[in-house]
Amino acid sequence: PLMADIIFYSVIELLTAFAPNFTVFLLLRALFGVGMGGEWGLGASLAMESLPTAARGLFSGILQQGYAVGYLLAALVYWIIFPIFGWRGLFVAGALPALLVVYIRAHVPESPVWQRHRERKQRVPLDIRGFIRQHGTLFVHAVLLMTAFNYMSHGTQDLYATFLERQRGFGVSEKSMISIIYAIGAICGGTVIGFFSQRWGRRRSIIFCAVCGLFLIPAWVFAPGTALLIAGGFLMQFMVQGAWGVVPVHLNEISPGDFRGTFPGFAYQLGNFAAAYAAQQQAWLAERFRTTSGTPNYALTMALVECVVFLAVIVLAATGREKRGKEF
Template sequence: MKHAVEAIRLFKLLNRDQRNTFVACFLGWALDAFDFFLLTFVIVPMARDFSTSVADLSYAITITLAMRPVGAFIFGLLGDRFGRRIPLMTDIIFYSLMELLTAFSPNYTALLIFRALYGIGMGGEWGLGASLAMETLPTQARGLFSGVLQQGYAFGYLLAAVVYWLVFPLFGWRGLFVAGALPALLVLYIRARVPESPVWLRQQHAMGDFWKQVLFVLKRHWALFLYVILLMTAFNAMSHGTQDMYQTFLGEQRHYGVTQKATTGIIYAFGAICGGTIVGHLSQKWGRRRSIVLCCVLGIVLIPLWVFSPGYTLLVIGGFAMQFMVQGAWGIVPVHLNELSPDAVRGTFPGFAYQLGNL
């Protein structure tokens, strides 16, 4: 009860600009994840349509992840040079367009090209959105809202599960990717309601030559950059290892149908949202690193329940608990990386290190 009251107080602490900024950044990340996870639900029918194997079709996921550091670097530099707001809008339009083009892929090669380009857009969004949100929010609220922000990823998974359930039986996989282009409408909200980062505006007045500043910071903080890359490598292995192929596992190994897969995905996402929000908030008191380690240890303990449960009910419980821990740890990432990042490259540093961890 005490923590719930504190969370409500922190929500009320935000002014209108801070609320609008947070909502926009949350939705940007959620809809980015929504577009990514749509593919994970339809790997088998897409492989059938393109006359290729499931293993080959899975390269579409791999190439998306591989291109994310490119997007984080490009859009991160744009964010540090020109502000967070305009590059964020450009990025959302770009990844939405690539999602739409995926729906009209004429062959397997074209699909890989579109998913590679989509990966650039996906990689650019997180760093810009996380920086804009954390730079706008009050310091005392950052733990809670870091957890909520990162669970935009889980919310995107939840949304993908619902859309898959409703759209796929009627319109097939191509209809899913047409729906995946709708995030472009978020740009209208950002343009109308979201101001530029106050930290970036202040930093602009203090900066001299932009590129000299960037090179100086990277040279001075290379050890920190390496640490964050290694940390994000472990985090991405934990996240993608428990999510990306789980729907294929449910269908191919457990032989569950559309409804059971979608239901599992929805419950999975709720576990992630609860974990990220609760642990993110508690990290303000417990500390970032201690909270991360606790979630990782408990996640290891849950592996047998998550994978080897004999029945559907236990498997769902294991999935909920596993994602509570995985995304509980992930909920701390936005605030932790932004607290570690030098001011001059906060648009580039967290996102680029995060996405390099995907490799």
Template sequence: MNLTGDQKKTVAAAFLGWMLDAFDFFLLTFLLKDIAKEFGVEISAVAYALFLTLAMRFVGAFIFGRLGDRWGRKPALMLDILLFSIFGALAAFSPNLIVFLILRALFGIAMGGEWGLGSSLAMESIPPQARGMVSGILQCGYPTGFLLAAVANGLLFGRTFGDYTVGWRAMFLLSVLPAFVVLFIRSGVPESPAFEASKAHAKPPLWATISDHKGLVIYMVVLMMCFNLFSHGTQDLYPTFLQKQHNFDPATVSWIVIVANLGAIAGGLTFGHFSEKIGRVNAITIAAIIALPAIYLWAFSATPVLLAIGAFIMQVAVQGAWGVIPAHLNELAPGAARATVPAFVYQAGNFLASYNGPLQAQIAEANGGNYAFALALVAGVVAVAIIVCIRFSPERRGEILKAH
């Protein structure tokens, strides 16, 4: 993969933004039980923070996408990263559950803008033949962030330093870390060449662009609803499942999640690369098929080792399919709204899937705390839905991306 120095910096910035965005989001998944205990509520009540974060990403995708199409990908991305760092850290000072939920909703707005801005900046800045591998690299930012959250949880949470024991509030203070990426973007990352070239062209109104492609946009929203159920349905409550149903300690939970995310990184890179050879649609189909036989080992095993093996295979499949998405959505999107449409359909699908966290917790609680059943049910149904849905997708691998 031959990239220039500027292109490598652009890919690094997009990767780091998404990685640290995911790090902030997944910190919460390790802390649900402890937050619920402090506020005196059920885990399902705190899980509404997952719902609100995911639901409000839809709003952020639209706001920051429009800013990216007007101001440029780079300045909008810098503002977005700064805001999700601030809102993430402020959650540490929540006096009650209501304030905590409001802050996580605001965090969701900022989180919703990062993916579309980062992926459009990267995809418009690299040669077409590098798009598959870079797509896998970008999407691997998500499981890498999850992995870092697992490492931070295992190393810090519950540890005592002098007279102070690290609790959930201190963990949220780690959310300030992404703000430092803004300095790197400001100093070393150029604007998208496609956006710079588009300045000489008048752009149609967003509503006109979407109206001209409404059938494709609706299809993309449905596809991304399935994809978001696939990822969040196999990730968000998995640490809670390991804590509540198996009574594993934080260190054991962390290393199982780390193994799962190593599988996710391997899957994203592998399927992103092969999508350049076999096509985006075929790569996604194969990845989703792999998830089906992995369900039993991933959800119903009894030992940490077997659960870790199952989680590794499951996340190879889940993030293998996701590793193709940055390239695929940017190739499908109309150029005049590329910072808006991929993020819009991604987060609109995310909005439709956003109730997954509370729903899975409620299914588990209604079945005597059986989180394995709730996880397996969603994973199986959604894997089949993706296999069917992706076969209707256009294939536009290798097309030149323009911003007008």
């Protein structure tokens, strides 16, 4: 399924480069979203089931920071390709992950857990009613947690460049520099906190990052000087993506064994869907909380929203299950 999924969204990405009009473009992007939505759950489950128990925390953080690394690579590809080939060239480049299928087919085996089930000839029937009856509460809690997580990441990232430009007066080069610095903070945070979650526990690690995020809000958006603002952005993304680094292993450990291929990805993507309008909601609020000069007050809006979001993450993590070290 993972190879089929990668081929599917890579082909759709390539077709998008040749979209003749906006309607076809939107349809292809919707189909691409279906493919991308399936990849995370399959990839995370395969990785977590294939790793030694003691290594899950560290590699969970490394896996999740593929997001931040991809962000940096996308910026690099845009810088190289867009001036020459335009937006269509970007979508052609986006189809390159299809080449990963060759490597996966040759070098990535099925997880030991899946192989054990196959050797025992265990076929798990898809019982939706039974799943809802036995695990419905757990699933709803996971979706709420992922909704808060997605508000946490989108709320600290999506409008930050707009805030830097319109409220702090930074130019393109300064915005790019700060974006790169906080992306580096994200990569470091996911890896470090993922590693320590093996010792601290998944929920404690998430709560630690959310509490630190609360206290970092003043430096993140209200810092008077550029240096302090950069440091605040770095540390904020260190904590936000530090919490995210725990997500792959945490969702897989709390998942019912028979639904591990579906549960993490479905909960993650439903939370992502629920937070899809985070940036628009923040922009709407910023228009209503204007500064004395009449500029939308992005700093105040992002600070207020993220205060609520960090508190929600703390409460949801504290009331959830801890399954650190669970044997699959």
